[in-house]
Amino acid sequence: MLSEEDAVPALGDSTSSSEPIGLRLKVESDDGATADEVVAASRLSGTRYLVRLSPGFYRGIAAGDEIEYDETAKSAKVVTRGGNIAIQVFHEGISAEVIESFKASAAGLGARVDGELESLVVLTFPANIGFRAIESLMATLPERGIEWEYGNVYDQNGEPLGWWE
Structure with a gap:
């Protein structure tokens, strides 16, 4: 939904200096159709990322959350909420x-x-x-x-x- 150029730091965030990238997260509609939403994030380490912008369709995360990203499943698990x-x-x-x-x-x-x-x-x-x-x-x-x-x-x-x- 958002391009990397649109990525801005999460509210009150000053802990991550890595450049924002787009993570592909799988979104499923009520009728079972799937699509990928690109969500702006910064790599913290390994498969851990800081969500930079709240997604428009992917549920469960918001800007400022630290997530564990599963590239194969195109999913995110919240490690720490950003508030x-x-x-x-x-x-x-x-x-x-x-x-x-x-x-x-x-x-x-x-x-x-x-x-x-x-x-x-x-x-x-x-x-x-x-x-x-x-x-x-x-x-x-x-x-x-x-x-x-x-x-x-x-x-x-x-x-x-x-x-x-």
């Missing part, structure tokens, strides 16, 4: 002005935009701002034409991961 919450906002038929205003409001809360496609905005929030603040911001978006979800808060069964507690 950030990934949000994917899918939109259709929403004006550019509304999206720009929303992104500015998110930035005002301390978030950053980690990626953007024609109908998707990927945001990374520091977890310490809290779910209430994030959900209050999301409630300002129009009800029609918007679907959003947490990228690293729930497991595959919809159960909270609880890493922020």
